Amino acid sequence: MFNSELTKHLAELSKLEFTDEELDKMTEDMTDIIAIMDKVCGFDTSKPAYALDAVDYNDLRADAHTNSYPTDKITANAKNVKNNSFVVPKVV
Amino acid sequence: MALKKLRDMLDKKEISAVELTEQYLDKIEKADKSINSYITVCAEGALEDAKKAQEKIDAGSANAFTGIPISVKDNICTMNVKTTCASKMLEDFVPPYDATVMEKLKKSNIVMLGKTNMDEFAMGGSSQTSYFGGVKNPYDLSRVTGGSSGGAAASVAGGLCAAALGSDTGGSVRQPASFCGVTGLKPTYGAVSRWGLIAFASSLDQIGVIAKSAEDTGYLLNGIYGYDANDATSSKKSEGGYTSLIGSDISGIKIGVPKEFFGDGLNDEVKQAVLSAAEYYKKLGCELVEVSLPSLEYAVSAYYLISSAEAASNLSRFDGIKYGTRSGLGDDYNDLIKNSRREGFGNEVKRRIMLGNYALCSGYYDAYYKNATRIRTQIRSEYKEIFEKCSLLLTPTAPTTAYKIGEQENDPVKMYLADIYTVTVNIAGLPAISTTCGYDKNGMPIGMSLIGKPFDEKTVISVCDRFERDFDKREAAL
Numbered sequence: 369m370f371n372s373e374l375t376k377h378l379a380e381l382s383k384l385e386f387t388d389e390e391l392d393k394m395t396e397d398m399t400d401i402i403a404i405m406d407k408v409c410g411f412d413t414s415k416p417a418y419a420l421d422a423v424d425y426n427d428l429r430a431d432a433h434t435n436s437y438p439t440d441k442i443t444a445n446a447k448n449v450k451n452n453s454f455v456v457p458k459v460v
Numbered sequence: 461m462a463l464k465k466l467r468d469m470l471d472k473k474e475i476s477a478v479e480l481t482e483q484y485l486d487k488i489e490k491a492d493k494s495i496n497s498y499i500t501v502c503a504e505g506a507l508e509d510a511k512k513a514q515e516k517i518d519a520g521s522a523n524a525f526t527g528i529p530i531s532v533k534d535n536i537c538t539m540n541v542k543t544t545c546a547s548k549m550l551e552d553f554v555p556p557y558d559a560t561v562m563e564k565l566k567k568s569n570i571v572m573l574g575k576t577n578m579d580e581f582a583m584g585g586s587s588q589t590s591y592f593g594g595v596k597n598p599y600d601l602s603r604v605t606g607g608s609s610g611g612a613a614a615s616v617a618g619g620l621c622a623a624a625l626g627s628d629t630g631g632s633v634r635q636p637a638s639f640c641g642v643t644g645l646k647p648t649y650g651a652v653s654r655w656g657l658i659a660f661a662s663s664l665d666q667i668g669v670i671a672k673s674a675e676d677t678g679y680l681l682n683g684i685y686g687y688d689a690n691d692a693t694s695s696k697k698s699e700g701g702y703t704s705l706i707g708s709d710i711s712g713i714k715i716g717v718p719k720e721f722f723g724d725g726l727n728d729e730v731k732q733a734v735l736s737a738a739e740y741y742k743k744l745g746c747e748l749v750e751v752s753l754p755s756l757e758y759a760v761s762a763y764y765l766i767s768s769a770e771a772a773s774n775l776s777r778f779d780g781i782k783y784g785t786r787s788g789l790g791d792d793y794n795d796l797i798k799n800s801r802r803e804g805f806g807n808e809v810k811r812r813i814m815l816g817n818y819a820l821c822s823g824y825y826d827a828y829y830k831n832a833t834r835i836r837t838q839i840r841s842e843y844k845e846i847f848e849k850c851s852l853l854l855t856p857t858a859p860t861t862a863y864k865i866g867e868q869e870n871d872p873v874k875m876y877l878a879d880i881y882t883v884t885v886n887i888a889g890l891p892a893i894s895t896t897c898g899y900d901k902n903g904m905p906i907g908m909s910l911i912g913k914p915f916d917e918k919t920v921i922s923v924c925d926r927f928e929r930d931f932d933k934r935e936a937a938l
Contacts, residue, residue, distance in 0.1 A: 374818075381817045382772065383779075384810055385798040397811055400873045402818070407761040408831040415838055422663045422836055423649065423693045423889070441556035445783035454781050457793050 370399040462672065463528060463679045466622055470517055470527045477517060477527030481510035481571050484529045488573065488620050491938050495596045495605075497614040499534050500542050501574040513569040525568035525683050531621040533612050534575040535582055536667065537656035538562055541572075545658050546590035547580045549784045549804030559656020560691070561625060561667055561684040568683060573621050576611030580806045581775065582632055582660045584608050585878055586869035589808045594865060598936035599641060599904055603862040604869065606639035608632040612670045613640035618938040623671040623680050629660050630763055631857075631882025633668035634894035638857035638907020641896045641936060643924070644670045645677035648914045649889030650695035652681070653688030659774040661767035662693075664886040674893060674924035678702035681917065697915045705922035711745025713923065715910075716850035720756040721881055727860045733898030733906040734856045737927060741854070744926065751846045751853070755838045756884065762835035763883035764876055765819045765828050772816025778804060811872060836887050843888045847913050852923055856881050857894040857907035881909065891917045893924045896933060903934070 375395045379386055386394060439452050448455040469475050485503050492498050506529065513527035532538060535545045537555035539562075544550045558566065565572075579589045587610025588594035595610040597603040598618040605614045609626030613636035616624050626633040628646040637644025646668040657667055667684065669677040681702045688694045717738055722731055742748050780786035780800025787799035805813070819828040846853065859878055868874050885892045890911055897908040912920035 375814070378814045378817050378821070381821065382810075382813045383776070383794075383797050383801055384805075384813065385802040394810070394814065397872055398814060398818070401764075401811065401815055401876070404873060404876060405761045405765055405815070405819075405828060407758055408765060408835060409827050411758055411831050411835055411838075413831060413834060415834070422833065424695070425692045426687065426694065426696060427689075428692055429689055437556050444556070445553055446781065447786035448781075456781055457791060457796055459793050 370395060370402050461622070463622060463676045466528060467524060471522065477510040477513040477571065478507060480527065481506050481529050481573070484573055484621060491618055492620060494601060495598055495614050495618055495938065496593050497576055497595055497611040497618065497620060498531065498574045499544055499546060499577050499592050499611070502541055502572055505541065506571050506573050509569065509571040513571060516569050523568050524679065525565055525570040527569065527571060529571040529573050529622050530680070531573050531576045531612060531615040531624040532562065533578055533609050533624070533626045535578060535627055535658045536561065536625055537658065538572065538575065541575065543575065543658070544592070545581050546578045546592055547804065547806065547809070548591045549778050551591065551785065553783055555656070557656065560653035560688045562656065565683055576609070576615050576624060578611055579608035579808070581658070581809050582608040582627055582629055583771070583808050583812050584869070585631065585635055585875055587611060587636065588865065588869045589806055591806060596865070597640060597862050598938040600862070600902070602864055603904065604639065604865055606636035606858070606862060609670060610636045613637050613642055613644065616640070616642045616670050616672060617936045623669065623676055625684070626668050626670050627657055628666050628668045628886065629664045629767060630879050630886050633670055634882055634892060634907070634909055635858050637670050637894045638905065639862035641905030641934070642670055642672060643674050643677055643893065643895045643928070644668060645681060645893045645917070645921070646885060646891065647681060647685065647917055648891045650693055651685050651698045651891070651915065651917070653686070653691040653694045655688055655690035661770035662774065663770060664767055666886070673928055674895060674921045675703055675706055677893065678706070678917070678921040695915070702917050702921055705918045706925050708922060710923055710926050712747065713852065714747045714749050714850035715741055716749050716751035716846055716853040718751050718753045718846070718853055718855060720753050721855040725859050725880070726856060729898070729900045730856050730860065730906050734854065734908045737897040737908050738854055740927060740930070749850045751849055753839070753842050753846065753884065755835060755842055756880070758835045759839060759884045759887065760876055760880055762832040763879065763887060764815065765832035766836065768812045768816035769819045769829055770816070772813045772820065775809070775813055780804065808872070839884050840888045843884070843890065851913065851919055853911040855909045855911065857909045858882070861900045861902070861904040861906055885911055890914060891920050893920050895924050895928055897927070897931065899934060
């Protein structure tokens with residue numbers, strides 16, 4: 369059963385923040401959505417094997433040194449940059 | 461106008477690449493206000509591209525794409541041109557590199573007119589979840605375009621480009637093509653490199669083509685297919701020559717009609733139009749074979765669990781620090797990320813992330829994600845069996861035609877269930893094309909799909925082309 373506690377738990381895992389009103393709406397939406405998803409629980413699991421790898425992989429790239437993009441191009445999209453580094457709130 | 465005809469006109473100097481580009485830019489300027497198909501119009505860049513293309517044409521070194529003006533979905537990275545994914549999160553994002561498909565086309569001096577509108581992060585089937593406003597259908601401005609490549613489909617239908625690149629994770633090329641009366645091709649998984657396509661669900665995502673005809677989709681696919689070392693899932697099996705079977709005799713081809721695609725929930729006008737198309741093929745000497753995909757009933761749930769699980773992981777990179785919206789709120793690292801994601805993502809994206817984490821969550825993983833992957837294996841095996849009996853499948857593209865804006869897109873459950881006829885193609889990694897096969901009582905286009913064997917785009921395109929040649933198509937009056 370979907371409830372607001374589960375929504376809060378998933379929001380934490382999802383790194384999302386909701387107001388109380390948004391949390392109620394999300395709980396309501398998720399209840400309806402999970403009701404459709406429940407369909408998979410009725411699937412006869414004895415039939416196909418569990419296959420995590422659904423795609424074929426070709427050759428992986430050689431483990432060789434290649435040039436990377438210039439630092440200024442990489443940091444150009446960040447809102448807060450200092451000395452060629454991304455600025456984050458103090459962690460420790 | 462057909463891409464081959466445009467090529468001919470450019471080569472014969474009946475029109476210059478600059479004049480052709482100016483014509484499209486003029487039309488975008490005049491008409492796009494009413495449909496909102498572009499997020500970014502690259503007028504200056506397009507004219508620069510066109511000048512360079514004309515130099516190639518004048519020097520006699522043009523190839524198939526030189527000077528052809530196209531639109532590009534805004535989740536395909538374009539160097540030095542904003543790529544927003546129709547999200548506030550990437551409102552100002554300017555990629556430092558080109559997607560492989562763009563690298564390929566730029567080498568041919570194609571002209572990029574701009575970046576097209578879409579559902580945010582390609583999550584949706586209406587193109588109404590864009591941070592930059594919804595897209596309107598050129599056939600009826602009060603109706604949706606479908607999605608997520610709604611801007612791409614509308615730009616083609618409205619004559620605002622010669623062809624378009626889109627992406628298809630669960631029907632996002634085919635369904636808007638169906639709603640907007642154009643042709644949309646989703647290639648086999650691995651046929652086109654995903655490098656530079658902003659990831660939604662990596663095992664399902666595929667770049668595709670939207671154009672005025674099946675022949676044009678094959679024409680453009682010839683320019684973007686192929687193995688790419690930057691995408692380990694891209695394949696070496698594709699051979700190109702996608703229009704080579706056009707005009708060949710299709711009599712004797714076995715076309716499967718899966719009974720589950722014509723059951724409850726399918727609009728009657730859509731059903732009749734698709735069955736009439738089946739009769740058309742029969743008259744041409746094709747053999748219609750009734751086939752069955754029993755696991756279709758599980759497809760929508762399996763698709764949403766797998767795609768959302770992958771999305772939850774792929775979208776975890778958007779933290780507001782390296783790129784994207786950065787919130788002014790939050791004193792610590794965790795709060796900064798949460799607030800940035802809260803401000804940057806729209807409601808549908810948040811729902812998908814939540815659903816994905818639910819499916820992957822301890823205690824739910826076995827019942828949901830693991831079962832969804834079992835269903836994926838089962839659907840693949842059912843398709844394999846089907847393709848032992850026939851070369852192609854004919855199905856409706858969507859249960860309905862384009863609906864009124866505001867009528868359905870705010871109900872996530874209704875929206876998810878409407879993907880029933882497109883998602884199995886992505887689950888099984890197959891090629892499929894959607895084209896118009898009729899019009900409903902409101903004059904809205906009805907789409908049918910042809911689904912092919914892996915890497916058999918040539919047959920899909922040629923059989924679709926045969927239908928289009930005899931079909932009386934109505935253009936959108938934009």
